[in-house]
Amino acid sequence: MSRQPYVRPISKTTWYMRNGRYKIYMLREMTSFLVVFYTFLTIVALSTLAADSPAAWQNFISSQQGPGMVVFHALALLYFLFFQTFPWFKLAPKAMPVQIGEKKLPGSYIVIGHYVAWVFISAVIFWLAGAL
Template sequence: MPRTYRPRPSIWWWVRKRSYLLFVLRELSSVFVAWFVALTLALVWSVERGAEQYERLLDVLSNPFAVALNVVALAFLLLHTITWFNLTPKAMPIRLFGARVPPVAIVAAQWAAFAAVSAFVIWLVVG
């Protein structure tokens, strides 16, 4: 049986096309989502252990490397959120009274809920 020629793709194949780049970056963003969850759990754990433990964790997080890591994580979390909201109408079409809800309405409803929850959390923290 003859073998067909298959050229090896470059390791940078995903950089050539915007859609591939976004796909890979979105997949990579999952690592930063996991980082955010771990950080949130560490904060909850340190609060449970007392003020001294919480202050120690805040000292660690004030390190410039930790701040830079969290800024990069924030950027990836925003990318993850935006792409997630934009993909939802494709993954889960909604029908209302037999008619399909327009994708823009689904995305707008998600952003409205996101804004409401964010406002509530800000109110809890600041208020």
């Protein structure tokens, strides 16, 4: 008799299938695979450079310019945009609220600030890439 609290089992491997919120979260977390891929790609690029062989470097560049890879990079960019950039920028006002007196600075200002910074930093990188 008496107490026997029942613990509902949670699957360690499929828990995120329980609701849409968790699925979207997992899709967000799956960008980590792309991060791994791009890290690997950067290492390859660096080692090619280190090999000091213009032909090898040219090969590497060409390998990234085929239609398959261009489509892949475009899709990866979209994936990052939808599952990292947009949601995180949207959440920025919550993580970094700015309060002036009694009032909170409208969240949209902080979000817009992030997009402006993003465009600016991208422009600087492109400029650097072009200049070099």
